[in-house]
Amino acid sequence: MKIAVEKDIREIDLRANEKYRISQIVLMENSGIALAEEVKKHVNRHSKVIIVVGMGNNGGDGLVCARHLHNESYSVKIFMIGNLKKLSEHANQNFEIIKHLNIPVEMINDIGGVKKLGKLIAYDDVVVDCIFGIGITKDVEGVYELAIDAINDSEGYIISCDMPSGIHASEGLVMKTAVRADKTVALCLPKVGNIMYPAAEYNGELVVKKISVPNELIAEMSLPLETISHEFIKQLIPKRQRNSHKGVYGKASIIAGSFGMTGAAILCGKSALRSGVGLLKLIIPESLHTIITTSVPEAVTVPLAETRKGVFGINQVEKLVQTCDAADVIAIGPGCGQNAEMNEILRHLITLVDKPVIIDADGLNTLAKHVDVLENKLNKVVLTPHPGEMSRLTNLPLEVINQHPIRTASEFAHKWQVIVVLKGARTVVALPSGQIYINVNGNPGMATAGSGDVLTGIITSLVAQGLTPENAAIAGVYIHGYSGDLMVSQKGEYGLIAGDLIEGITHVFRNLELEV
Numbered sequence: 001m002k003i004a005v006e007k008d009i010r011e012i013d014l015r016a017n018e019k020y021r022i023s024q025i026v027l028m029e030n031s032g033i034a035l036a037e038e039v040k041k042h043v044n045r046h047s048k049v050i051i052v053v054g055m056g057n058n059g060g061d062g063l064v065c066a067r068h069l070h071n072e073s074y075s076v077k078i079f080m081i082g083n084l085k086k087l088s089e090h091a092n093q094n095f096e097i098i099k100h101l102n103i104p105v106e107m108i109n110d111i112g113g114v115k116k117l118g119k120l121i122a123y124d125d126v127v128v129d130c131i132f133g134i135g136i137t138k139d140v141e142g143v144y145e146l147a148i149d150a151i152n153d154s155e156g157y158i159i160s161c162d163m164p165s166g167i168h169a170s171e172g173l174v175m176k177t178a179v180r181a182d183k184t185v186a187l188c189l190p191k192v193g194n195i196m197y198p199a200a201e202y203n204g205e206l207v208v209k210k211i212s213v214p215n216e217l218i219a220e221m222s223l224p225l226e227t228i229s230h231e232f233i234k235q236l237i238p239k240r241q242r243n244s245h246k247g248v249y250g251k252a253s254i255i256a257g258s259f260g261m262t263g264a265a266i267l268c269g270k271s272a273l274r275s276g277v278g279l280l281k282l283i284i285p286e287s288l289h290t291i292i293t294t295s296v297p298e299a300v301t302v303p304l305a306e307t308r309k310g311v312f313g314i315n316q317v318e319k320l321v322q323t324c325d326a327a328d329v330i331a332i333g334p335g336c337g338q339n340a341e342m343n344e345i346l347r348h349l350i351t352l353v354d355k356p357v358i359i360d361a362d363g364l365n366t367l368a369k370h371v372d373v374l375e376n377k378l379n380k381v382v383l384t385p386h387p388g389e390m391s392r393l394t395n396l397p398l399e400v401i402n403q404h405p406i407r408t409a410s411e412f413a414h415k416w417q418v419i420v421v422l423k424g425a426r427t428v429v430a431l432p433s434g435q436i437y438i439n440v441n442g443n444p445g446m447a448t449a450g451s452g453d454v455l456t457g458i459i460t461s462l463v464a465q466g467l468t469p470e471n472a473a474i475a476g477v478y479i480h481g482y483s484g485d486l487m488v489s490q491k492g493e494y495g496l497i498a499g500d501l502i503e504g505i506t507h508v509f510r511n512l513e514l515e516v
């Protein structure tokens with residue numbers, strides 16, 4: 001599903017009005033009706049519906065909602081917060097109607113008004129939050145802050161209109177405080193603030209309502225952001241042909257492991273095999289050979305001579321490049337360690353081997369010291385940083401990456417023309433074309449050592465099987481999260497470990513096979 005930022009919604013409103021002749025007042029009417037439909041699902045015969053409205057169009061939606069519920073004999077009470085002189089044009093039009101109806105309206109001007117609101121909300125009640133939507137411009141302070149606290153402290157069921165008030169629609173940030181909704185009714189399209197953390201935790205259940213904006217209008221908009229859908233992934237995964245052999249499913253080479261980090265190579269290799277690659281080569285320092293070949297007997301191992309214990313020898317670069325030349329895709333980094341040898345290996349791979357390269361972990365830490373090597377890349381490059389690695393790659397503080405993951409991933413992807421998979425609770429896949437995909441599956445059980453190595457294995461395997469690196473990155477993060485969700489139901493969030501994700505991959509592909 002496409003995701004919007006504030007300016008997209010403003011553009012949609014404008015085009016709806018100017019080209020399609022659908023006025024703002026019609027969209028507001030539909031928004032209010034959509035909201036009322038959701039409210040009705042949560043009321044019982046004891047319930048009051050308490051609608052808290054601000055001075056913008058979000059408040060206008062709330063006034064429409066109040067009118068429709070009142071007409072259907074629900075017990076409705078409106079609280080208005082802000083300066084009535086600043087009521088938006090269309091909200092005001094709806095307020096004029098409300099004045100003629102028998103709906104009680106109170107103003108919240110001070111702490112007294114807030115207390116009244118807080119006292120009124122009882123267990124069976126539904127609170128409809130229409131204080132701010134996409135129009136929030138600054139931190140929430142004063143009486144607004146107190147009103148939001150009162151709503152959060154209440155026992156009522158809280159439904160937010162469009163955005164939980166206090167959430168920045170385009171950045172997904174909390175503007176000092178925000179309503180913690182049980183349900184959010186996003187209008188027209190979900191916004192970044194409905195999807196990304198930390199805001200996503202404030203939305204509760206997310207419902208998206210169409211409000212009659214024509215599909216034609218949405219289609220003609222250039223909306224670069226979207227969530228990764230199951231349907232999209234299903235059609236990306238190639239069906240295995242009866243009459244086929246291992247050569248059909250590609251050759252992957254993974255450069256991984258060093259003394260003390262053998263497990264990363266094992267996890268990454270197993271993950272690639274479980275994701276369907278035909279032939280896998282694990283390129284490893286020779287002293288790790290016995291343990292790796294015992295753990296992943298299905299892989300061909302290429303043990304390379306070492307200059308120091310467990311580290312690739314610098315004189316092995318040529319052999320390594322030759323080995324990689326025969327592969328369809330190369331992954332480098334899991335458990336490799338950081339050293340001068342890695343620097344040389346990475347530079348050679350990027351600039352001399354014309355194959356897609358997936359760079360993870362220590363590959364990224366090495367790359368961070370010489371990012372400009374990407375200018376001379378021969379083929380597509382996929383980077384899979386977590387925020388710490390992204391911070392090293394960009395030289396931006398970690399807080400900036402965490403607050404603006406979409407922006408940092410997409411700017412880097414554009415600048416260096418690479419595919420960036422910025423990992424996290426909402427992984428962002430930013431493509432050089434400007435398209436950005438957000439993954440919404442997965443769970444905190446996956447925040448465990450080695451989880452990223454498994455992801456690299458999946459992406460590498462999918463490229464070997466013929467997916468474009470772009471599609472492999474998108475499908476890889478989805479399959480990884482899907483695996484985590486399947487396995488967490490067996491192992492729980494505490495018990496889930498990276499090795500479980502590899503078992504999960506088998507169930508994911510089994511499910512996808514059965515659906516085709």
Ligand SMILES: NC(=O)C1=CN([C@@H]2O[C@H](COP(=O)(O)OP(=O)(O)OC[C@H]3O[C@@H](n4cnc5c(N)ncnc54)[C@H](O)[C@@H]3O)[C@@H](O)[C@H]2O)[C@@H](O)CC1
Pocket residue numbers: 009012013024027028031054055056057058059060061086088131132133134135136137138139140141144161162163187188189
């Ligand atoms: N295409 C759509 O999606 C449609 C959206 N509509 C609604 O319109 C909303 C946007 O309306 P607006 O642009 O009027 O914006 P909002 O209603 O979100 O809020 C803007 C108002 O809040 C004030 N404000 C902003 N931040 C504040 C702060 N921190 N403290 C105090 N006051 C603050 C502004 O001065 C302004 O009065 C959407 O969220 C949605 O609910 C619908 O009415 C119609 C169609």
Ligand SMILES: Nc1ncnc2c1ncn2[C@@H]1O[C@H](COP(=O)(O)OP(=O)(O)O)[C@@H](O)[C@H]1O
Pocket residue numbers: 361386423424425426427441442443444445446447448449450451452453454455480481
């Ligand atoms: N809370 C979460 N929800 C969803 N996915 C998560 C969560 N925490 C971590 N993950 C996923 O787990 C993986 C962790 O990768 P990474 O940090 O590289 O781990 P490691 O370096 O230990 O292998 C990423 O793919 C990330 O998206």
Ligand SMILES: [K+]
Pocket residue numbers: 058129130131132133160161162163164165
């Ligand atoms: K709201």
